[in-house]
Amino acid sequence: xxxxxxxxxxxxxxxxxxxxxxxxxxxxxxxxxxxxxxxxxxxxxxxxxxxxxxxxxxxxxxxxxxxxxxxxxxxxxxxxxxxxxxxxxxxxxxxxxxxxxxxxxxxxxxxxxxxxxxxxxxxxxxxxxxxxxxxxxxxxxxxxxxxxxxxxxxxxxxxxxxxxxxxxxxxxxxxxxxxxxxxxxxxxxxxxxxxxxxxxxxxxxxxxxxxxxxxxxxxxxxxxxxxxxxxxxxxxxxxxxxxxxxxxxxxxxxxxxxxxxxxxxxxxxxxxxxxxxxxxxxxxxxxxxxxxxxxxxxxxxxxxxxxxxxxxxxxxxxxxxxxx
Amino acid sequence: xxxxxxxxxxxxxxxxxxxxxxxxxxxxxxxxxxxxxxxxxxxxxxxxxxxxxxxxxxxxxxxxxxxxxxxxxxxxxxxxxxxxxxxxxxxxxxxxxxxxxxxxxxxxxxxxxxxxxxxxxxxxxxxxxxxxxxxxxxxxxxxxxxxxxxxxxxxxxxxxxxxxxxxxxxxxxxxxxxxxxxxxxxxxxxxxxxxxxxxxxxxxxxxxxxxxxxxxxxxxxxxxxxxxxxxxxxxxxxxxxxxxxxxxxxxxxxxxxxxxxxxxxxxxxxxxxxxxxxxxxxxxxxxxxxxxxxxxxxxxxxxxxxxxxxxxxxxxxxxxxxx
Numbered sequence: 001x002x003x004x005x006x007x008x009x010x011x012x013x014x015x016x017x018x019x020x021x022x023x024x025x026x027x028x029x030x031x032x033x034x035x036x037x038x039x040x041x042x043x044x045x046x047x048x049x050x051x052x053x054x055x056x057x058x059x060x061x062x063x064x065x066x067x068x069x070x071x072x073x074x075x076x077x078x079x080x081x082x083x084x085x086x087x088x089x090x091x092x093x094x095x096x097x098x099x100x101x102x103x104x105x106x107x108x109x110x111x112x113x114x115x116x117x118x119x120x121x122x123x124x125x126x127x128x129x130x131x132x133x134x135x136x137x138x139x140x141x142x143x144x145x146x147x148x149x150x151x152x153x154x155x156x157x158x159x160x161x162x163x164x165x166x167x168x169x170x171x172x173x174x175x176x177x178x179x180x181x182x183x184x185x186x187x188x189x190x191x192x193x194x195x196x197x198x199x200x201x202x203x204x205x206x207x208x209x210x211x212x213x214x215x216x217x218x219x220x221x222x223x224x225x226x227x228x229x230x231x232x233x234x235x236x237x238x239x240x241x242x243x244x245x246x247x248x249x250x251x252x253x254x255x256x257x258x259x260x261x262x263x264x265x266x267x268x269x270x271x272x273x274x275x276x277x278x279x280x281x282x283x284x285x286x287x288x289x290x291x292x293x294x295x296x297x298x299x300x301x302x303x304x305x306x307x308x309x310x311x312x313x314x315x316x317x318x319x320x321x322x323x324x
Numbered sequence: 325x326x327x328x329x330x331x332x333x334x335x336x337x338x339x340x341x342x343x344x345x346x347x348x349x350x351x352x353x354x355x356x357x358x359x360x361x362x363x364x365x366x367x368x369x370x371x372x373x374x375x376x377x378x379x380x381x382x383x384x385x386x387x388x389x390x391x392x393x394x395x396x397x398x399x400x401x402x403x404x405x406x407x408x409x410x411x412x413x414x415x416x417x418x419x420x421x422x423x424x425x426x427x428x429x430x431x432x433x434x435x436x437x438x439x440x441x442x443x444x445x446x447x448x449x450x451x452x453x454x455x456x457x458x459x460x461x462x463x464x465x466x467x468x469x470x471x472x473x474x475x476x477x478x479x480x481x482x483x484x485x486x487x488x489x490x491x492x493x494x495x496x497x498x499x500x501x502x503x504x505x506x507x508x509x510x511x512x513x514x515x516x517x518x519x520x521x522x523x524x525x526x527x528x529x530x531x532x533x534x535x536x537x538x539x540x541x542x543x544x545x546x547x548x549x550x551x552x553x554x555x556x557x558x559x560x561x562x563x564x565x566x567x568x569x570x571x572x573x574x575x576x577x578x579x580x581x582x583x584x585x586x587x588x589x590x591x592x593x594x595x596x597x598x599x600x601x602x603x604x605x606x607x608x609x610x611x612x613x614x615x616x617x618x619x620x621x622x623x624x625x626x627x628x629x630x631x632x633x634x635x636x637x638x639x640x641x642x643x644x645x646x647x
Binding site for chain 1: 365366511578581590
C-alpha cells in the first residue's frame, strides 16, 4: 500500500455555543468528533451524510479553512493542523476546494480570466503572458471557450459556472481537491457532464478527491472508497462496491434503502427511518444513532461503539457488526 | 371524468428582454386517486404549469394566454378571483419546495392551520383547533397539541414540510399539487414525506400532481408521467411507458445519464451534450435539436406535433417512428 496523501487523525472541530445573558460558551457543537481517515494519491474518497452531520466542516478542516480544535491533519506526512500564514501557503497550493454553489464562490465583480489568474498571482507564479496562456489552457481543459475569459460569472449557466470553479481548483496542479456537494445544485443532464469531467481530470492529473455529497448514488459512482458520516462521526467505511452490496451499519442500510430507484418495477421494501437527526450540541448517549436505529439493543444506549475493522478495509462502528 | 384536465395551456411572461413563452401548449389530465409526475430540468416550465393551474403567476408579468384548466366542470383560467380563492386551499392544496418560505415565521403553527380551516369551512374556532391537532397527528407530528403553539423556526425541515402538507390537506382537497416537495430534504426525510403523501392519498382518494427533477421519485410515486423540455411536453405516458419504452431522445438521454447504484463505479456516464436553450432565444422547430444525437435538417424546420404511440403514450419527436 502506498503512503497516504492525506491522513486525518482523531480530528475534532467543536464550535462553542454561546448562551445566556453573558454569552458564556457553556456547551459546544461537536460538528466533527474524533474522525480518522486516509486518502491515497489519485484516489477518491466519498463522504456521505445528511445535513448537519459535519461532512462540510470536516472538508473545511482538511483544506484548513478552519483550524481544528483537536487531532491532526497530515498532508504528505507534514502536520498542517496548526500551520498559519506563510508556513501554510505551500500546502494550500496542493489542497483546493470546489463548492456547491459556484455563484457564491466566484467573485461576481471579476471576469473569469481574473478569477483564474488569481491563484497564480497569490502564489507568485509566472508573468502576465504565462498567466493568460494558462487561463486559456484551463478553460480548454474544462470545456469552455477561450472567449469566456473576458466575461463575468453571471453570464454563465450553473453547469458552466461549476466548470469555472473546477478550472480555478486545478489551476495550480493540486494533489487533493475537496469537492463539497459539487453537483447537488445542477440539473440531471448537466450533473453527468460535470461528473465525467471530474473523472477525466482525475485520470489526467492524478488528482485525489474528497467528494462530499448527500446523494449516495452519485458518491458511489465517483468514489473508490466511501465513508458514511452521522452526527460528527464516521460510522462505516469501505470500498464503493462493498458499502452498497454489504452495508454493515444499520444507518448505511437505511440510507441506501431511502434512495428512490429510477425503476417503476422495483417496489422497494423501504425501511423508513423514524425521526430526525439529533443535535450535535446535545448528542444522544452511547451510539448517537440508537434513537433512530431499528436494531438498537440495550448496550447501544450506554456505550459508544468504536469504528473497527469488520473485513479487511471495511470498518463499521456498530456493536452488532462486531459479531456478524 | 378526470379530476383535472389541462388543455393546450400557454403561459407567457413579460420580461425586460420581451415576451417569453414559458409554457407552450401543454396538455395532460389526472384522475382521482392517481399521481401524475411532471419531470424536467430547471426552466422547463413545470413549476409555471403548476402556478398557472393555481392562478398564482406573478402579477402583472405572468399571463395565461390560451388553453383551459378544467377542474370539477369549471375552467379555472376564467374563474373570477373571488371564486378562485375558494378553490385554492379548499379544493386544491399546494405544497412548495421550501417549507420555510411557505410558512409565516411570526405566526404559530396552530394559527396558520386553523386559518385555512376557518376560511373555507363553516366550523367554530374550537372545532378548528380540534381538527388541526388531529391533522397534525395524522401527518406524523409528535405531541401535536404542543406543536400548535410553536413557530416554524422551532421545527426541523422535515417537520415543517409535514406542517405544510397538513395545511394543504386541512380541507381534504380533491387535488394536491406538490412542487418539489422533498428536494430540500435529506434522503431519509424524503422517504418519510413521500410515504406520508402516499398514505394520505390512499386514505383520502385525492389526485396528486408531483413536480420533481428526480426520476427516482417519479418512478416510485407516479402512475403517469409528463416529461417537459423548454416549455413543451416532450413525452407523456404511463410510468412504464416512460421508463421501459422511452420514445423521445430527451427522455432516453435523461434516463441514461443518471448515476445508479448498480452501475460500475467510475464508469463513464452517458451525457446529453450542451444545455437547455434560453426561452428568449429558442430555435425554430424542435427545441431539443441542438442537443439531440438523432437531429436531422427537418428537425429545425417544423416543431414536431405530439403524436400517439399507443393508448396514452404520446411523444413530440418528428423521428420517433424511425428511431
